[in-house]
Amino acid sequence: MNRGSPRDSNLRYLPPGVEALATVASYRRGEEIYRQGSDALQLYHVISGQACKCLNTASGRRRVVDFLLPGDYFGFTILDRHRFGVEAGSSGTLIARYPRREFERIATWDQSVAAIIREAAFGTISRLQTRLLIVGRVSAQGKVSAFLLSMAGRYSDRTPDRFILPMSRYDIADYLGISVETVCRALTHLKQRHTIKVVGARCVEIIDRAGLTRIADDDDLDGLRWAG
């Protein structure tokens, strides 16, 4: 198991008896970890890399429901089947898998394992609520700004103002419910306002956090338009 990744600080390890149940697998970009509608037999834990929880609609559109980063647990459900699919977002993504029934059985007497489940549930709620507030914004710039701030927050362990976006512009667009072009234009506009710097498309640096927060919190800024 590769434990030398720079994001290890987010990881929490389970009791040895549970860790012994784990099998670790490596996935390549775009590879399916589990398919939407499949039986929910295992629980998962991101060790390194990045994964997307997403829904493929009847119309063929892809909707990203959640970005899963190192330390995140996923695959929890009350149902027997997964409502959403999960696919790796970058090559070499390492995922630990635990048999669900066994995991839940242990949770009935091991408080630390039960706590993992509880915290995973509340963590999911927290991410979902944050995402709701991001997506619910009216302007695309507000969405992108809020998204950048939320990503910066999830990398808060080190250099909160400089981080790598592990996902493509397409993933971001599907996550925010706007088009790829609009994501690009919003980023360009933030660059032109000297609010952020972008190095090589994936590395983002927040220059003016107050300004970014203002745009994210308040869509109705006076004369804020990128088109003219």
Place this chain on the structure above:
Amino acid sequence: MNRGSPRDSNLRYLPPGVEALATVASYRRGEEIYRQGSDALQLYHVISGQACKCLNTASGRRRVVDFLLPGDYFGFTILDRHRFGVEAGSSGTLIARYPRREFERIATWDQSVAAIIREAAFGTISRLQTRLLIVGRVSAQGKVSAFLLSMAGRYSDRTPDRFILPMSRYDIADYLGISVETVCRALTHLKQRHTIKVVGARCVEIIDRAGLTRIADDDDLDGLRWAG
């Protein structure tokens, strides 16, 4: 306690020892049940009526995070303070309140109470994910159609195709992240297409569920525009 409401079938009662802790209060439309940022000292349960969990942004905009209907529990948080406020959506809304610490203490040994908390958490996750998929749609008509279907689903105990919208158009607009006028226009357009009937602004009947589902699932319908 008024237990004669037509929505009682959704209610689950707790063990007598826990019910004894409850105090029931009635709220009028717009009245605050708890304020955003206040100390999280109690847990809540909707008996009848309707409530809105909402956030007031720095810019003065109101964002509805969740609609709370009879049977829903709310007020759960891992933090000490409420991130969102909750206000009653209609006059005469009855809310049961339980002291949080006591409730959680009982949950450590009473499985049925612990199950309430667990189910409340998963129920919240489920509602949030549904809401995400609704709000994430690209067209306003898709959002409104999906919203109607989700509301119909929450009243599934009886007459799934005919139900009362307990919230105002403004609440719906804040929930969907679109303007009130757009909500009205989308409803008008659905009426003109004979997809739904609306009686007196609050009573909705789904005429063509397949059509509504198609609009909700698939935004890219051929030539689907209300403006011409």
Place this chain on the structure above:
DNA sequence: CGTAGTCTTGAGTATCCTCAACGAGGGTGG
């Protein structure tokens, strides 16, 4: 070095928001 995928920018169009006005319904007070 070529290819495929990603990222960016431009032009034109359609959707949605804002502003405005009006009708409907409910509550209150004269």
Place this chain on the structure above:
DNA sequence: CCACCCTCGTTGAGGATACTCAAGACTACG
């Protein structure tokens, strides 16, 4: 009982934002 007020709901007009289509630049990788 009716007039009044207030909120809610609906519709119209005009303008701004974001989408679609299109093409070119950049990057990763074999």
